[in-house]
Amino acid sequence: MRIAHTLPVALLGVTLALTACGTSDPEPDSGSGTEPAGDGAFPVTVEHVLGELTIDEEPERIVSLSPSNTEMLFAIGAGEQVEAVDEYSNYPEEAPTTDLSGFTPSVEAVSEYDPDLVILSDSAIDTAEQLDAVGIPTLVLGGAADLDGVYDQIRLLGEVTGNTEEADAEAERVETEFNEVVEATLAELGDVDLTFYQELDETLFSATSGTFVGQIYDAFGLVNIADQADDDESGGYPQLSAEFVVEENPDLIFLSYGDEAAAEAVAERPAFDTVSAVETDSVHLLDADIASRWGPRVVDFAEAVGEAVSETADQ
Numbered sequence: 025m026r027i028a029h030t031l032p033v034a035l036l037g038v039t040l041a042l043t044a045c046g047t048s049d050p051e052p053d054s055g056s057g058t059e060p061a062g063d064g065a066f067p068v069t070v071e072h073v074l075g076e077l078t079i080d081e082e083p084e085r086i087v088s089l090s091p092s093n094t095e096m097l098f099a100i101g102a103g104e105q106v107e108a109v110d111e112y113s114n115y116p117e118e119a120p121t122t123d124l125s126g127f128t129p130s131v132e133a134v135s136e137y138d139p140d141l142v143i144l145s146d147s148a149i150d151t152a153e154q155l156d157a158v159g160i161p162t163l164v165l166g167g168a169a170d171l172d173g174v175y176d177q178i179r180l181l182g183e184v185t186g187n188t189e190e191a192d193a194e195a196e197r198v199e200t201e202f203n204e205v206v207e208a209t210l211a212e213l214g215d216v217d218l219t220f221y222q223e224l225d226e227t228l229f230s231a232t233s234g235t236f237v238g239q240i241y242d243a244f245g246l247v248n249i250a251d252q253a254d255d256d257e258s259g260g261y262p263q264l265s266a267e268f269v270v271e272e273n274p275d276l277i278f279l280s281y282g283d284e285a286a287a288e289a290v291a292e293r294p295a296f297d298t299v300s301a302v303e304t305d306s307v308h309l310l311d312a313d314i315a316s317r318w319g320p321r322v323v324d325f326a327e328a329v330g331e332a333v334s335e336t337a338d339q
Contacts, residue, residue: 066079066080066081066082066186067079067080067081068183068184070163070180070183070184072163072164072165072180073146073149073164073165073166074149074152074164077161077162077163077184079141079161079184081140082185082186083105083139083140083141083161083184083185083186084105084140085105085107085137085138085139085140085141086102086105086106086107086139086140086141086142086143086185087106087107087108087109087124087134087137087139087141087142087143088106088108088109088110088113088142088143088144089109089110089124089125089126089129089134089142089143089144089145089148090110090113090126090143090144090145090165091109091110091112091113091114091115091126091313091317092167092168092177092317092318092319093143093145093165093177093181093319094106094109094110094113094115094119095113095115095116095317095319095320095321096177096178096181096194096319096320097143097181097185098116098118098119099178099194099319099320100178100181100182100185100187100190100191100194101187101190102181102182102185102186102187102190103116103118103119105185106119106120107120107137107138107139108120108122108124108134108137108139109121109122109124110122110124110125110126110129111123111124111125111126112126113126114313115313115321126144126145126147126148127147127148128148129144129148129151131151131154131155131158134155134160135158135160139160140160140161141160141161141162141163141184141185142155142160142161142162142163143162143163143165143181144162144163144164144165145164145165145166145167146164146165146166146167149164152164163184165177165180167236167318168236168318169236170236170239171199171202171236171239171322173236173318174195174198174236174318174319174322175195175198175199177318177319178191178194178195178198178319178320179191179192179195182194194320198320198322198323201323202243202322202323202326205323205326205327205330206243206244206326206330208330209244209330209333209334210244210245212334213333213334213337215245216244216245216246216333216337217245217247218245218246218247218275218276218333218336218337219246219247219248219249219272219273219274219275219276220241220246220247220248220249220274220275220276220277220278220301221248221249221250221264221269221272221274221277221278222237222238222241222250222277222278222279222280222310222315223277223278223279223280223281223290224261224280224281225281226281226282226286226289227263228263228264228265228266228269229261229262229263229264230250230253230261230262230263230264231250231260231261232248232250232251232253232254232258232260232261232262233248233250233251234251234254234260235260235261236318237315237316238250238251238260240322240325240326240329241329243326244329244330244333246276246329246333249264249268249269249272249274250262250264252272253268266293266294266295266296267295269296269299270295270296270298270299273298273299273300274299274300274301275300275301275304275306275336276301276306276307276308276332276333276336277290277299277301277302277306277307277308278308278310278315278329278332279307279308279309279310280310280312280315280316281312282309283309284309286309287307287308287309290302290307291307301336304336304339306332306335306336306339308328308332310325310328311324311328314328315328
């Protein structure tokens with residue numbers, strides 16, 4: 025995924041974890057770079073960002089340097105195999121706590137955990153060669169480009185950890201529950217004709233429908249005003265102007281940062297009192313972690329969007 029050169033440094037971590045986001049891929053949302061492979065037996069050979077990776081034995085000491093992957097590992101029953109995680113892997117509660125960096129991993133620090141498998145994002149792809157040089161197998165995964173990419177990555181992690189059946193069941197659960205949330209919302213409301221945008225920070229960076237995040241909203245039939253502002257430089261994450269937002273007059277605004285004070289600040293911006301989302305109190309706060317990680321909690325993300333859509337549509 026390309027990141028617009030104007031993207032704030034503070035947002036870089038969010039967008040690298042987002043997407044949809046997640047990556048320094050050469051192309052926006054180019055996919056997870058993975059396909060489910062093998063039957064879970066060892067040795068197992070899987071495809072990842074760097075090509076093929078063969079894991080000879082079931083790993084017993086995994087270091088996960090990506091919050092999304094950490095959440096998936098625990099969801100498929102591989103939590104006991106996880107020895108360490110990166111500093112942003114704060115879910116689930118039983119995940120170990122460390123200060124390891126997932127963006128600029130230290131090979132020395134990772135090696136201290138004596139891992140037999142390291143899983144990292146392709147934003148830290150250069151570290152894979154260094155880990156390989158010291159004999160540590162490393163699985164490099166990009167950000168999921170879409171929901172199918174989420175299900176694929178869950179199953180792939182099942183293959184490399186020996187939890188194939190659990191991963192299949194989890195992928196099916198997530199897909200089923202996500203679809204149920206969307207179908208229930210649409211059945212209740214019928215076709216909705218609502219516009220929206222998700223604000224990533226107070227400088228009005230947003231995500232288009234071409235990103236993983238944008239596809240969550242698209243499932244509900246929402247029209248994303250950020251799509252009009254996309255270009256080759258933004259990589260799916262354009263920076264909108266306040267004037268553009270006012271002119272487009274979105275029915276809903278989702279904030280994936282801050283707290284109630286951030287929502288109040290939106291309403292206080294010049295001319296925003298004329299925006300439909302502000303007039304109808306349809307500025308919604310999202311859990312920043314849930315709204316930026318592909319994995320099991322995409323169902324929670326869908327539920328939050330569905331509730332917001334229902335509230336606005338009922339007005």
